[in-house]
Amino acid sequence: MTLRLSTLLSILGSCIDVHGGSEPDICRRIEKARSCMKSLDRNIWRSSISLQTKIRLFNVYIPPILLYEADTWSMTVASSRHLDAFNQWCLRRIVHIPYTAHITNEEVRRRTGQSPVTSVIAKRRLRLLRHLARADPSQDHSRILRAAINRPPADWRRRACRSIKADMAPYSRARPSAQQHWS
Secondary structure, eight states: OOOOOOSEEEETTEEEETTSOOHHHHHHHHHHHHHHHHHTIIIIITSSOOHHHHHHHHHHHHHHHHTTTGGGOOOOHHHHHHHHHHHHHHHHHHHTOOTTSOOOHHHHHHHHTOOOHHHHHHHHHHHHHHHHHTSOTTSHHHHHHHHHHHSOOTTHHHHHHHHHHHHHHHHHTTOHHHHHHHO
16 A cells, blocks of 8 residues: 655645645635636626625625635735735626726726725734634633744744734834834
């Protein structure tokens, strides 16, 4: 009997890479959401339903598929761009803006009232961190978080602090004291 090593583990609907990255899971989620988006193309997006109703249907169907367990992803610049590009593709499809039209992403977001998907992920990650930080010290997830902070793997603390600062950047511009608190 021979054992085969796998570089990808799929468990509870999430893909875990051998290196701890989230790229395979992000690509898988984007493809599932794209499939759902295309299946609703003729009946919903190209119909005469009002834009407000289309946006509501979009918020019900697409983001839950795309953002399943997104608060646990390790985000890179490339994955953030990939997610935002997919979200822009969806919104442009709903508003019937062809890819050849020279309309900015900000204008599309203004028309639809949607925020970038990376900001939604950042809010979810901060909410998860707040939940873990406020947990009772006797709970397992609290002990794991404290153990990871006290004895992190090589380079973990620097990456975690950089990630938290990036998530809080939009909020720290409004209140400079918040940035000093986390530094």
